[in-house]
Amino acid sequence: MTRYNIKETEEKWRNYWEDQKCFEATPNKDKEKYYVLEMFPYPSGRIHVGHVRNYALGDVVARYKRAKGFNVLHPMGWDAFGLPAENAAIDNNRHPGEWTYENIAAMRVQLKAMGLSLDWSKELATCHPQYYRHEQKMFLDFLKKGIAYRKEAIVNWDPVENTVLANEQVVDGKGWRSGAPVERKKLNQWSLKITDYAEDLLEGLDTLDRWPEKVRTMQSNWIGKSQGLQFKWDLVGSDEQIDVYTTRPDTIFGASFVGLALDHPLTEKLASGKDGFDRFKSQCEAVGTSEAAIEQAEKIGFDTGHKVKHPFIEGLELPVYIANFILMDYGTGAIFACPAHDQRDLDFARKYNLDVKPVVLPENEPNLTIESVAYTGEGKIANSEFLNGLSIEDAKSEIIKRIEDMGRGQGTTNYRLRDWGISRQRYWGCPIPVVYRDSDGACIPVPEDQLPVELPEDVSFDKPGNPLDHHPTWKYTTCPETGEPATRETDTFDTFFESSWYFARYCDPRNESEAFDADKANYWTPVDQYIGGVEHAVLHLLYSRFFTRALSDCGYLKTKEPFSGLYTQGMVGHVTYKDEDDKWVYPKDVVKNDDGTFTHAQTGKPVAQGKPIKMSKSKKNVIDPQDILDTYGADAARMFVLSDSPPGRDFEWSENGVDGAWKYINKLYRIVSERLDNLPEIDAEYSGTFSDGATKLRQKSHQTILAIAEDIEAFHMNKMVARIRELSNMIEAFKASDAGDFWALREAFEIMTICMNPMIPHLAEEIWKMIGHSTPLVDTSWPTADETLLTSDTIDLGVQVNGKVKATITLPKDADQSVAQEVALANDHVIRAMADKTMRKFIYVPNRIVNIVVG
């Protein structure tokens, strides 16, 4: 018997699929389309296990849908702009473009080795001018439509390197390279008006019924729609007013101070020059710009000494503080605080000894006192004059009405969502196609016929900051309108810009005159199944939804929602290892000893095993999938990443697992190759009877057809693996002796092969050929299950006594209660369990359970 030659066989089939162009897709109105897309990778240099998992998962769907008769589009490309390329440029003196294209070439080879059913003719790279020229055009269209605009925004500024830092480059409030405390800096930057679409993006979530509930919830919370009141407080001894926004107008009588954001327009006016303000300001500015950093920072404030008049309590004046936890981007950048019913306000009030007056009392606690925990629950209003006794909701309406009558403000809808800042002070991104005329500073869009504005090749990363800005000539140009000297915008787009429309570009990736042909895009989009990491649940997915709407509004396509189905996979983790010097060690350099301890393979020194965490290069707990592909082959690698965990959950890499998958691949080959004798011809008729064993096998085969289809549709790939194993276990145990047996065996082989094809396509093709087929499996459609074989005549069901299982009985399917009762009560175990007690109740759920209540 020949052994399965994995390397040779897998390569043979990959070449076949490629030569036959099996996966090249073209629009075809006669067929139902199905667009499968996995989030495209950043070309970091090597694929990682997370990629293998993501693409194996998508490939199961793509191959399954193809077998189900759909016209499948399944493309691949590269999210090629981004920071790591610039870091490589700085660290290794490589040009970002060169580095990126090399990485793409290397990763393409790796992905191809996985045997994915990808249409490589649609491949794209976002760093290519033929890609980004179209998004420059989109930007110009957004500009015309008022979707793009300029405003001041705050960035992390490294004062030593004179450069803007990404949030991830800020470590403990310091620049990651310089170690200098980060400062906040205001820059004039481009933004997109995603807030104009807030309501539509929120409502659209209801239509996304094939998205995970959790992602929709996260997006909904991110958009953060709230109903509230915006109204003005009069500043004592001044004409100034402070416009605040609150979602709790009902607590107005519990207000103890008014707070302003540090960058609120009034802040400087009220506080500058005051004792300690500069110190307070620098304390606030030392905290990074990320919301997490701001929220977790200690709440501090500065008393401006100014007071405002309470709108309803005659003579009451409240202090005005500047506080670090108030965000200029939310509401009006000013609040009134009711410490009794808001935790942040309470923490602040305790710190600065401000009043805490409860104004909402829970029904059962009329003497509520607040210590260190604010009361945010339901209740009735108290200590609030005309509001006393009202519910929270009624009090809100009442206050809004009175404020509106006073002409002091109005009830408003507010969103937490902020506009999308798209300017980046970096080289490796798409240039923003505008110039600034030197004479008057006017911002002039680059005319469409001058696109693309290409990145210069000759850049240096010798000094920190944006190389485009340092470039000797690139930014100096002329005004397209007047011909006067002008300076190019040196900022580039946020890389989320590229990933917001790539799925549409795949529909027509070589189009030079436009981003994509509308007919083609309207045929393929929306993406029917999008698959990627849950870490993209909010930003990338929300930006893409917005972008698609904006493109629709600019006439690019008709689609509103880019992804009608979404699946989010979990992270891939691995245990970590550290040596005696607390340095991370690669798993492949660790040897496990017989006593369970670990030592370093080279040095022989002891190594400590740490808990599994998300794979990352810095922790060295990475596995190179290339080693797996080389050693075990693509099918084993694919099978392993699909089999061990449900795809939605985090997944922990283990060496044993791949080994098990590899053994199984070999075993499958053996099972089939040892049973090829006496198989009937393909499509041979059989009208005789079947042995019991053959009937059981046929039942299992047909149940498997349905079970696997259901598993795939529900993304239960780990269960799919179990089903295949169950079927192959049964085939292995089956001893065929008569014609019916061999007929059933061929049927089982065929069903098993088609069903396992989405997961392990190379072996499936090979087996398909072994059992005599001359047409390829890739063109074979999914079988139909024979309904009559799906159920059996008898059911084993459990018998409980007082809710505890005591016995198992066998009943005819759908047996009557009288039959069930008779059989159950005759069972020895049941008799013993009931002992001398009397039956109070007999519960029978046909085909499910019997429960006898005794007492």
Add this chain to the structure above:
RNA sequence: GCGGGUGUGGUGGAAUUGGUAGACGCGCUGGAUUCAAAAUCCAGUUUCCUUUGGAAGUGCGAGUUCGAGUCUCGCCACCCGCACCA
């Protein structure tokens, strides 16, 4: 801090969505085969007990129900996101 999620044997996980907890694997134990090993095959494997039987058991603590891994409430632990990482 805020938002979202996860928790079941030694281990990855399954459980017809309220109805026989542990499918299918990994590991381990014993056996067969072998000069030996690898590979392969067979058997066993939740825990505990007074073992032809019985009890307990799904992160912890309550509750609803004839019946709870599944529903409700309150905790604990871990993971993801927080707008310039992708």
